[in-house]
């Protein structure tokens with residue numbers, strides 16, 4: 001199927017269109033309805049009537065944006081009308097939600113005049129926390145926005161103007177840097193003199209372009225001083241004293257072409273006449289002023305950007321508006337001022353120069369680092385939220401348009417949790433590790449047995465540059481150095497420790513140590529020597545055992561058992577502890593720990609008690625709330641007499657005796673464990689005083705099956721298996737995991753090592 005068929009099918013399949021509403025509160029029974037609706041709802045109503053600012057406390061206004069259009073300049077399709085523009089507005093709502101967790105209604109107005117749009121938005125102000133004007137043609141759009149900005153007490157932003165200006169200015173700053181240009185010296189042609197073009201022209205002047213070097217063109221040609229045809233006061237501001245009359249004349253020798261007009265407005269000849277290393281942003285949608293292949297056929301030195309996602313350098317306002325509104329909403333900004341726009345420009349431009357994380361590269365077929373084909377970040381880069389929203393929020397606070405002051409560090413954490421619970425948890429752990437390293441004045445040393453793996457090298461570079469730990473790479477030294485050079489990781493892996501177990505001076509000592517430990521378990525002198533020099537897991541485990549490293553992580557290219565066995569043989573299990581595999585399961589609103597999921601097929605009551613204690617102690621570190629342990633069974637507090645349920649009951653008693661500090665109860669069924677209401681109603685005597693967040697399964701079958709079902713069907717993000725009970729810090733990676741997962745598990749291992757776990 002072609003794009004047309006695919007797009008039509010995409011929009012009509014299943015529930016029609018692209019959006020629906022969701023509800024954020026439970027509304028399942030009479031009590032809920034009493035609160036959600038009459039009579040309970042009257043209480044927040046009265047509060048808001050008394051103090052209107054409380055609307056942000058008791059309603060969704062503070063996270064709700066209206067995307068408003070009258071359909072007069074829909075993409076580059078022109079005045080196709082409000083109803084035909086609805087798919088675009090629904091699309092904007094989708095992007096607001098997925099990129100910045102902002103809820104949106106698309107509002108398509110049968111409005112012909114600016115006054116009608118202004119009046120509609122004025123009437124909508126009580127509902128929304130912000131208004132994103134969209135695809136309203138110039139010059140009417142200028143008047144609409146100016147008037148609404150003046151009148152309304154919520155941010156109003158015409159995205160085609162400012163979103164485009166912000167994103168293209170970021171790309172322009174970087175394109176100038178790459179071609180060695182100073183923006184104050186360049187000649188720039190802006191083709192189109194509508195909403196997007198006028199705002200871009202103004203923004204380029206704000207970032208340093210000289211007004212006399214900017215030539216604005218519209219459907220009648222160059223906008224010059226003295227022209228009368230097709231003019232308006234907005235174009236007039238950019239009218240130059242010039243003899244140039246056509247786009248062909250204006251573009252001749254120009255450094256930059258910025259197109260915000262219509263498809264096909266530029267010819268190959270025009271492109272050929274531009275200066276060396278021309279910067280060509282052909283941004284008309286859906287089809288650019290000139291396509292990249294036509295440009296390349298006449299200019300191999302051009303830097304090219306379009307508004308499309310199927311070419312490199314997509315300059316699209318989607319890199320701006322979700323995050324700009326996010327920043328605004330979170331400080332309850334009254335408006336979006338110039339300082340906030342500039343903050344967004346520089347945040348986007350700067351982000352393009354940072355290393356691109358694997359989570360982004362894997363979403364795109366080909367992606368290069370900062371350069372001619374990567375001027376600005378890609379839309380699916382989660383860091384945009386973390387950089388642009390705080391920059392905008394800060395500028396709003398600095399310029400006193402924010403109603404609310406926020407702590408920016410805590411704000412970034414909050415944004416992370418919008419991206420997903422995994423990011424939020426790992427970021428918190430990372431921060432803890434780095435702070436502890438600083439306090440201790442030294443970093444943990446982590447041996448990485450798979451030192452010749454490119455993924456491990458990249459992960460090592462990340463953990464080293466982020467100050468998480470000092471990696472020790474195991475493998476052939478010259479091979480590893482070569483790979484580091486190939487992957488251009490020299491800067492952050494300069495002087496990194498590399499050890500080749502085959503020739504290292506400690507190999508003999510480690511072999512003797514291994515022999516001592518395993519001599520009566522089938523290992524010979526020769527065998528010990530071979531294991532230490534040939535199997536890097538044995539070498540790594542011996543490094544940890546002898547204090548030459550603090551922890552090790554492996555498993556990307558090995559079976560779980562092969563990576564773990566040496567550690568078990570060398571370290572062994574801690575006295576009075578049980579080796580168990582714990583999973584952390586994360587949802588947006590809830591995190592739980594489950595055990596045992598990987599080791600003990602049918603634990604005794606004593607072992608089960610120990611697993612519960614160990615899981616509780618781990619949960620205590622990583623859960624943001626107080627851990628509550630439920631000992632699961634098919635029976636509730638003796639309801640079914642059976643050796644299996646009695647085992648769980650006995651394990652519960654053992655924990656209560658050994659660790660009275662732990663909030664624990666059982667045996668109980670999973671639904672009772674997770675609902676304190678249910679528990680309270682039938683078993684008011686339970687010592688569990690809230691929903692459980694640590695679930696201990698009676699055996700491996702139930703634990704292993706349950707965590708996998710929760711991951712696959714229950715939408716949980718899973719972290720694990722986290723090994724507990726082993727004497728030294730070691731974690732085994734899942735085979736073929738990605739770089740981000742490696743970095744996360746190394747960080748997790750370091751954190752546990754720092755906490756003596």
Ligand SMILES: NC(=O)C1=CN([C@@H]2O[C@H](COP(=O)(O)OP(=O)(O)OC[C@H]3O[C@@H](n4cnc5c(N)ncnc54)[C@H](OP(=O)(O)O)[C@@H]3O)[C@@H](O)[C@H]2O)C=CC1
Pocket residue numbers: 072073074075076077135136137138159160161164191192193194195196197217218219220230259260261262263265283284285286306307315316317318
């Ligand atoms: N990539 C991105 O992120 C974005 C891209 N755009 C694209 O920019 C374009 C304009 O959108 P917008 O500003 O909202 O629309 P407007 O209707 O406000 O402006 C359109 C402008 O294009 C001019 N124009 C039409 N034909 C030509 C031509 N042959 N040569 C030169 N100029 C011409 C019009 O000239 P006149 O004044 O003489 O009528 C008018 O000034 C669209 O293609 C849109 O998709 C817009 C926003 C964001």
Ligand SMILES: CC(=O)C(=O)O
Pocket residue numbers: 074075076135159160284285307316317
């Ligand atoms: C991207 C956009 O907003 C436009 O083309 O109109």
Ligand SMILES: [Mg+2]
Pocket residue numbers: 075134135159160
């Ligand atoms: Mg638009």
